[in-house]
Amino acid sequence: MAEAVRHDKTARQLRLLSDALDSGRLGPVRRLVNTLSPAEIGNLLESLPPGKRVIVWGLVDPEDDGEVLVHVGEEVRESLLADMDTDEIVAAVEDLDIDDLADLVEDLPDTVIDEVLKSMDRENRERLEQVLSYPEDTAGRLMNPDVVTVRADTTIDVVLRYLRLRGELPEHTDHLYVVSRRHQYLGRIALAALLTHEPGTAINKLIDDEQPAIDVGETAGEVARQFSDHDWISAPVVDDNNILLGRITIDDVVDIIREEAEHQALSAAGLDEDEDLFSPVRRAFRRRLIWLSVNLCTAFLAASVVGQFEDSIAKLVALAALMPIVAGMGGNAGTQVLALMIRGLALGQIGASNVAVLLRKELSVALINGLVLGVGLGLIVLIWFRQPGLSLVIGAALTINLLTAAAGGVLVPVTLKRLGFDPALAGGVVLTTLTDVMGFLSFLGLATLILIH
C-alpha cells in the first residue's frame, strides 16, 4: 500500500486548518472543524501543538465535546479536560452511551464524577455503576446495557408493532435478542429476518442460536479476536448464569484492534500508546529517561565484555573497527525472528507444540545465512586488512552470532510470555543485549585464541 497517498485527506485538512489558524481568522476554522466527525476532530486535535489545540478545542460545537473526548488518547484527553469547567464537562458527557462514559469516567476529577452521576436518571446511573464494576479491558467494560429484547412465543407482527411503538433503536442494532422470562439469553433475530419473512411467522422459527454469547469476564483481546474471526457486527454479553447483560458492537472492537496494534508498535520502543505527540518536554523527558537508563545498563554489560579484551585490541586495532559489525548483524537477524514470533504469539499461533519446529527452522536459516554472509564478510575483510586469519575469525563469529540471534529470537519472547512479561515491550532489549554480548564475545574471543599470541 502506498503510504505516500494514504492519508491525504487528513493531511490536507490539517494544512487548511493550520493556515486558517495562522491567519488568525477563527470563523473559517470553526466552520472547517464542525464539518468533521468527532473522531476526525480528535485526530486533528492530536496533531496540533498545545497552543493551537486549546484554540481549536474552544471552537468545537459543545454537542460534539463528549464524543471527541472519547476519541483521543489519555494524555491529550487530560489536556482538553484541564481546559473545561465542571459544568462544561457534565454537559459534554451526559449524553454519551454508557460504554463510552465508562471509558471516560476514570479520567475525570472526583467532583466532576459526582456531578455527572447526579445529572443521570436512576436507570442509567445503575447501568453505569454495573459496567464500572467489571475490570478494565474485559467484555463487561466494553458492553452497552442498552439492548432490545423480545420473547420467543410471539410473532413478527407483534414485534413490529412493539418496535413502531418503541421508536428509534440503539445505534448499530442488527439483531434483537430473544430472552426467557428470567432474562436468560436464548438467541438472536436478525433485523433482516424480520423484514424478509411474512408477518405471521413465529419468532421461535427465526431464532439464530448458533452465535455463542460472550462471557462478561472475557478479555478485550479475546473479544476482538472472536469478532474478527466470525465477522460479527454485534454480540450479546451474558453472566455465568446466562443472563443477558448487554451488547458489544464492532465500532468498539475496531478501536481495540487499533489500540492493540499501536501498543505493539510503540511498546517495542518503550513508549505508551496513549503518548501525546506533543506531550510537554518535562513529561516526555522523564519517560524517555527511564527507557534509556535501562538501555544504558545493558550497553555497559556489552562494553564490559569488550573491556575484557583490551589487550587483544591493543595488539590488533582492526578488531575495534570490525566488532560492531558482528554485534549489529546479530541484532538485525534477531529482530527479524522476534517480529515474526511476536505476531505469532499475539495471534495464539505459537505454543509448546511448535516451538521446537520453529527453532529448528530458524537455526537452519541462520546457519545458511551465516555461511553465505560469513564468506562474503571474510572476503571483504581480507581485501581490507590482508590477514586471512582475521577473515576466518570474523566469518566464524558472524555465524555463531546469527545462530545465537535465531535461538534468542525464538526463545526470548516465548520465555518472556511464559514468565508473564509482555514480549513486545521487553523482547527487543533482552535480545539485542544477547546479540551484542555474544557478538563481542565470539569475535574478540576467537581472535584472542587464534590471532593473538
Next chain:
Amino acid sequence: MAEAVRHDKTARQLRLLSDALDSGRLGPVRRLVNTLSPAEIGNLLESLPPGKRVIVWGLVDPEDDGEVLVHVGEEVRESLLADMDTDEIVAAVEDLDIDDLADLVEDLPDTVIDEVLKSMDRENRERLEQVLSYPEDTAGRLMNPDVVTVRADTTIDVVLRYLRLRGELPEHTDHLYVVSRRHQYLGRIALAALLTHEPGTAINKLIDDEQPAIDVGETAGEVARQFSDHDWISAPVVDDNNILLGRITIDDVVDIIREEAEHQALSAAGLDEDEDLFSPVRRAFRRRLIWLSVNLCTAFLAASVVGQFEDSIAKLVALAALMPIVAGMGGNAGTQVLALMIRGLALGQIGASNVAVLLRKELSVALINGLVLGVGLGLIVLIWFRQPGLSLVIGAALTINLLTAAAGGVLVPVTLKRLGFDPALAGGVVLTTLTDVMGFLSFLGLATLILIH
C-alpha cells in the same frame, strides 16, 4: 492488557489439536477442526508446520475450503492451493462473495481461473470482471456489487412486500440504498427505520443522505480511516457520475486494519506481512539474506568511521570498549522518536505545519536527556577508567548523538515519506546508520582532539 492471558483459547485449541495429531487419530481432529469458523481454521493452519498442515487441510469440510483460503496469508494460501486439484479449487471458490473471490483470484493458476469463470453465471462473471478492473488496494476491489436498492417514490409497505418476496438479504446489510432511475446514489435507509416507522410512511421521508458515498478509486487505507472515524458498518461505493457500484462492509475493513498494523510491525524488520511462520528454509533464507546484506553495507559504513581512528584506539584502548555505548544509546533514543513519528504519519497527524514544532520538542527532550545521562555516564566512566578527560568526552559525545537521534527521528521518516518511500520499512535502517556513524564520529573524534596528543 495482559498478553499472557489474551489468546488462551487459540493456544488451547492448538494444543488439543496437536495432541490429537500426534496420537494419529484423525477422527477427533476432524471433529475439532470443524467446530471452528473459517478464520479460526485459517489461523490454526498458519500455526502448523507444513507436514501437519497438509493433514489438517485434508480434514476441513470442503464447504469451508473457500472461506479458509480467504483468511490465510498469501504464502500459506499458496501451500494450501498446491495441495488441491482444479475441481476441488473450483468447488471451493465458486460460492464465495465477489469481493472475496476477487481477493483470491490472482493467486490461482490460469487454468483454474478459466474453470472458475466458466462455472459462474453471466451476471456474477461480469461483476467479478468489474471488480477486478479496479487497482488492488482501492475501494473498487473491496466492494461487493450485491446491494439492495429501492426507489424514493414509494412507501415502507411496498418495500416490505418487495423484501419478503426477495427473501434473504446480503450479509451485513444494515441499510438499503435509494437510487434514481439512472441508478445514481441518493441516500440510504436504515433497516431499523423500516421497522420503527408506520407502514404508510413515504421512503423519501426516511432517506439519510448525510453519509457521503465512497469513491471507487479511494485507497483502502483511506476507506479504513473513514469507517473507523465515522463508526460505519457499511458504505456505498459510487463512480465519478455518482452511479452506485457496490458496498463495502466493516468485516473487510477490519481485515485492512489488521493487515496495515502487521505491515507496519513486520516491515520495520524487513519482513512481509504475508510471510508464513513456517515458510521453507530456502525461501526464508533468501529473503532474510537481502535484508541482512543491506544492513551489512551500513555496518561497514560505521566500521569505516571507526577505521579512521585506529591510531587513537591503539593509544587509548578504553575507547573501543566505550564507543558502542554512545552509538547504541543514539539508536535507542532515535527509535523512540521514529516510532512516534511513524504512528503520526500513518494517522495523517504530521504535516509541514507541525514538523518544526515537533523537531523543537524532540531536540529539547534530547538535550535534557543528554545532559542528565551524559553526567551519569561520565561519572561511571570516571570510576571505571579514572580519566576525567574521557568522562568529559563521552558525556559530550552522548549529548551530540542524542541530539542527532532526535533530529533524525523527526526528519528521516518525514523525508522518506516525501520521497515516496515507506518510512516503516526504511526508517529504522537509515536512522541507526546515522546514529552509529555519528556516535562513533563524535566520540572518537572528540577523544582524538582532546585526549590523544
